[in-house]
C-alpha cells in the first residue's frame with residue numbers, strides 16, 4: 001500500500017496506548033456496543049454522525065478479523081492499475097477510528113476514498129445510504145474469525161491478552177469483545193445483502209479462487225481492467241505475498257496481523273463443547289437465513 005507512514009503511525013500510537021491499558025479497562029460502550037478505547041472515542045462517534053459520504057466512496061464493511069486488510073490491499077491495487085496513481089492513506093482507513101476532526105480533513109481527499117469499517121449495519125452513517133455509496137461486505141466463518149481475534153490479542157505483545165482461549169471464547173460468544181457480537185453483526189447485515197449497491201464476499205471463497213474474487217470486486221466497483229492486470233493483482237494479494245511485505249506496509253504489527261491466513265485453523269483450538277455451543281448459536285441466529293446459506297457453515301465449520 002502506498003504512503004503507509006501515517007497508517008503505521010496510527011497503529012503504533014494505538015499500540016502505545018494499549019501498553020498502559022489492562023484488558024478490564026480496554027472497552028467503552030457506545031450505543032450498546034463495546035469498542036476499544038485505544039482506537040475509538042465518543043467524540044469521534046459524535047462527529048461521525050455528520051460525516052458526508054460520496055456516491056463514489058468505496059465502503060468495505062466487515063466484522064474484525066474477516067479480512068479487511070486483504071480487501072483494502074486489493075482495492076488500492078485496483079485503483080493503482082486503473083489510474084496509475086498510488087492510493088494514499090492520509091488517514092487511518094477504518095472510518096470510526098481516529099480523532100473527531102478527521103471527517104473535516106476527509107472532505108479534501110480526492111475520490112475515490114476507501115472507507116473501511118467494522119460498524120454494524122445500523123450504526124453506519126446515514127449519508128452512505130442517502131448518497132448511494134457502494135458497500136462491499138466481507139464475511140468469514142465465525143470459528144476462524146474468533147481464533148484470529150484471540151491470536152491477535154494474545155500474540156501482539158502490546159495488546160491486552162486474555163487469560164486463555166476459553167476465556168476469550170466466553171467473551172466472544174457474549175459479544176463482549178471489540179465491535180461487539182459477530183452474530184449481531186451478521187443478523188443486522190442479513191436483511192440487507194441484496195440491497196442495491198451492496199455486494200457480499202466470503203473470505204473462504206476468495207481464498208479458494210482469488211482471481212475470480214478480485215474480478216467480481218473490480219466489476220462491482222466499476223474498474224475495467226484486463227485479465228493480465230487482474231492476474232498481477234492476484235499474485236500480489238496472496239497471503240504469502242502480503243505477509244512478506246507486512247512489516248513494510250503495517251509496521252511491527254504486520255507479521256501478527258498476517259498470521260496464518262488459513263481456513264479451518266479453528267480445529268486447533270475449539271473443544272467439542274465449544275463447537276457445539278457455536279453450532280447452536282449459529283442455528284439460533286442464522287439457520288435458514290440468506291446469510292446463513294452464504295456463509296457455507298456446513299463446509300467450513302463442521303469437522
Ligand SMILES: Nc1ncnc2c1ncn2[C@@H]1O[C@H](COP(=O)(O)OS(=O)(=O)O)[C@@H](OP(=O)(O)O)[C@H]1O
Nearest residue numbers: 064065066067068069070148238239258259260261
Ligand atoms: N492475503 C490474505 N489471504 C488470506 N488471509 C489473509 C490475507 N490477508 C490477511 N488475511 C487474514 O485476515 C485476518 C485479519 O483480518 P483483518 O484484516 O480484518 O483484521 S483487522 O480486524 O483489521 O485487525 C488474519 O487471519 P489469521 O491469519 O487467521 O489470523 C490474516 O492473516
